[in-house]
Amino acid sequence: xxxxxxxxxxxxxxxxxxxxxxxxxxxxxxxxxxxxxxxxxxxxxxxxxxxxxxxxxxxxxxxxxxxxxxxxxxxxxxxxxxxxxxxxxxxxxxxxxxxxxxxxxxxxxxxxxxxxxxxxxxxxxxxxxxxxxxxxxxxxxxxxxxxxxxxxxxxxxxxxxxxxxxxxxxxxxxxxxxxxxxxxxxxxxxxxxxxxxxxxxxxxxxxxxxxxxxxxxxxxxxxxxxxxxxxxxxxxxxxxxxxxxxxxxxxxxxxxxxxxxxxxxxxxxxxxxxx
Amino acid sequence: xxxxxxxxxxxxxxxxxxxxxxxxxxxxxxxxxxxxxxxxxxxxxxxxxxxxxxxxxxxxxxxxxxxxxxxxxxxxxxxxxxxxxxxxxxxxxxxxxxxxxxxxxxxxxxxxxxxxxxxxxxxxxxxxxxxxxxxxxxxxxxxxxxxxxxxxxxxxxxxxxxxxxxxxxxxxxxxxxxxxxxxxxxxxxxxxxxxxxxxxxxxxxxxxxxxxxxxxxxxxxxxxxxxxxxxxxxxxxxxxxxxxxxxxxxxxxxxxxxxxxxxxxxxxxxxxxxxxxxxxxxxxxxxxxxxxxxxxxxxxxxxxxxxxxxxxxx
Numbered sequence: 001x002x003x004x005x006x007x008x009x010x011x012x013x014x015x016x017x018x019x020x021x022x023x024x025x026x027x028x029x030x031x032x033x034x035x036x037x038x039x040x041x042x043x044x045x046x047x048x049x050x051x052x053x054x055x056x057x058x059x060x061x062x063x064x065x066x067x068x069x070x071x072x073x074x075x076x077x078x079x080x081x082x083x084x085x086x087x088x089x090x091x092x093x094x095x096x097x098x099x100x101x102x103x104x105x106x107x108x109x110x111x112x113x114x115x116x117x118x119x120x121x122x123x124x125x126x127x128x129x130x131x132x133x134x135x136x137x138x139x140x141x142x143x144x145x146x147x148x149x150x151x152x153x154x155x156x157x158x159x160x161x162x163x164x165x166x167x168x169x170x171x172x173x174x175x176x177x178x179x180x181x182x183x184x185x186x187x188x189x190x191x192x193x194x195x196x197x198x199x200x201x202x203x204x205x206x207x208x209x210x211x212x213x214x215x216x217x218x219x220x221x222x223x224x225x226x227x228x229x230x231x232x233x234x235x236x237x238x239x240x241x242x243x244x245x246x247x248x249x250x251x252x253x254x255x256x257x258x259x260x261x262x263x264x265x266x267x268x269x270x271x272x273x274x275x
Numbered sequence: 276x277x278x279x280x281x282x283x284x285x286x287x288x289x290x291x292x293x294x295x296x297x298x299x300x301x302x303x304x305x306x307x308x309x310x311x312x313x314x315x316x317x318x319x320x321x322x323x324x325x326x327x328x329x330x331x332x333x334x335x336x337x338x339x340x341x342x343x344x345x346x347x348x349x350x351x352x353x354x355x356x357x358x359x360x361x362x363x364x365x366x367x368x369x370x371x372x373x374x375x376x377x378x379x380x381x382x383x384x385x386x387x388x389x390x391x392x393x394x395x396x397x398x399x400x401x402x403x404x405x406x407x408x409x410x411x412x413x414x415x416x417x418x419x420x421x422x423x424x425x426x427x428x429x430x431x432x433x434x435x436x437x438x439x440x441x442x443x444x445x446x447x448x449x450x451x452x453x454x455x456x457x458x459x460x461x462x463x464x465x466x467x468x469x470x471x472x473x474x475x476x477x478x479x480x481x482x483x484x485x486x487x488x489x490x491x492x493x494x495x496x497x498x499x500x501x502x503x504x505x506x507x508x509x510x511x512x513x514x515x516x517x518x519x520x521x522x523x524x525x526x527x528x529x530x531x532x533x534x535x536x537x538x539x540x541x542x543x544x545x546x547x548x549x550x551x552x553x554x555x556x557x558x559x560x561x562x563x564x565x566x567x568x569x570x571x572x573x574x575x576x577x578x579x580x581x582x583x584x585x586x587x588x589x
Contacts, residue, residue: 004380007377007380007382008378008379008380011374011377011378011380012378014377015363015374015377015378018365019363019364019365019366023364023365025364093363096361096363096364097359097360097361098359098361098362098363098364100328100355100357100359101362101363101375102378103327103328103346104326104328104350104353104355104357104375105346105350105375105378105379106346106347106348106349106350106351106379106380107346107347107350107378107379107380108346108347109346270328270329270330271323271328271329272290272329273359
């Protein structure tokens with residue numbers, strides 16, 4: 001039989017998945033995840049009907065996807081999706097007055113945080129990594145054999161791997177941020193708005209401040225750079241991307257710190273449903 | 276676990292500026308203990324403190340020797356049927372109990388068996404597959420009770436457990452409390468229904484405005500309330516003569532003869548002297564006494580004496 005702590009985390013994980021996966025309350029999160037897939041599907045179908053001379057190049061499509069990934073996935077879908085999933089893990093229970101159900105079990109609060117976080121990560125990975133992969137694979141399908149060649153013999157598969165890694169790290173990192181917001185703040189939307197502004201200001205921040213963010217490390221891992229159009233290009237502060245060996249462990253370290261802080265906060269949380 | 280009491284040592288709890296409970300010192304023995312007090316008197320605060328859902332601002336609480344800030348140990352020996360009616364979304368009654376047990380760390384087979392036993396205990400097996408959200412108030416109370424007893428705790432804490440129950444379910448639930456109390460477990464119940472508290476309690480804790488006003492067996496508590504004359508009902512063949520004789524002693528405050536001219540309701544400041552005097556009267560006058568019984572050593576009377584109108588609604 002597995003150790004007690006593992007059984008308890010497993011129980012929380014399964015209960016949370018049962019409760020949250022495909023719940024009606026999360027409809028907008030599913031829309032966020034499926035939105036870009038629909039756009040790329042439409043693009044594919046539209047391109048199929050175009051004549052050959054109207055086609056753009058595969059290289060152009062890869063930049064289009066890079067922009068879609070950076071601006072739509074990282075800054076909107078994954079950010080807001082994780083906000084919806086993770087900030088509700090504890091705050092939602094408080095609003096629904098059900099947190100005492102968990103707090104009355106002989107489980108260390110740290111394990112409860114771990115179980116809920118893992119459930120959130122599992123949902124986010126399925127939705128957003130799945131959506132990223134689906135969008136990538138459908139965007140340029142109209143190129144036919146050239147696309148297959150690009151995918152299997154060119155940089156396609158490696159790019160896909162990078163995007164999947166970045167999307168997964170985004171879920172993991174933002175998940176930890178929003179889990180903590182849900183534990184510490186009565187209204188997690190306020191810190192979420194602050195984080196949103198901070199993350200979006202990142203290109204315009206000085207080098208040192210850039211590094212105090214999640215988007216900086218995620219962007220460093222993106223395989224294709226997106227050119228910044230004028231007039232924004234004037235304001236952008238150029239800085240060297242973080243290498244893979246710093247970006248990945250760095251993000252995981254930040255995540256671990258946030259989770260430890262969340263666990264401490266959970267340990268001090270009392271049942272007070274605002275009555 | 277050798278400690279058998281639930282203890283509160285100088286415990287206070289404030290919600291910001293608002294007083295929850297203040298300087299509570301308690302030692303609760305096994306058996307059924309009722310918490311009685313008006314709304315806002317601190318009953319739920321006391322229960323939340325002893326189940327570790329909130330922490331004291333000062334003081335220490337131990338439950339059978341386990342400090343309340345150790346949920347990993349505390350929740351194995353405590354079952355709490357809280358006042359909150361809500362349950363995690365989408366769960367059926369069976370799942371509600373089952374997943375609670377899974378989080379205790381029991382195996383699937385153990386959880387299935389314990390869930391079935393707990394559901395059966397509260398007569399919820401037929402409705403177990405329905406979502407809790409569709410349950411009536413009474414069914415919710417019962418499923419919460421099933422959750423509280425499922426892991427077979429030594430201490431059962433129940434916040435208004437009889438609310439919303441129909442008479443049959445009430446009787447079954449009270450029988451369950453009695454059974455648990457008789458087994459030497461702690462059953463801590465808060466209730467607004469004083470006559471039920473009277474029926475089931477081994478001891479009571481009276482609370483008012485965050486303070487423990489009295490605690491102990493209700494008769495003991497009543498006898499401590501010296502400023503309120505004790506009421507005693509005597510059924511006899513000549514209550515008028517008895518009243519006349521009794522008033523020769525100065526501890527008698529009031530006497531009322533019942534409409535059937537067979538009963539005498541007395542108020543005395545010294546019950547012991549009254550009983551001695553009654554014996555003497557019976558011997559001297561040949562008075563035929565059918566029964567003698569205290570008329571105000573119930574929770575309702577004690578509540579009125581100690582808390583009364585200042586306490587607001589019960």
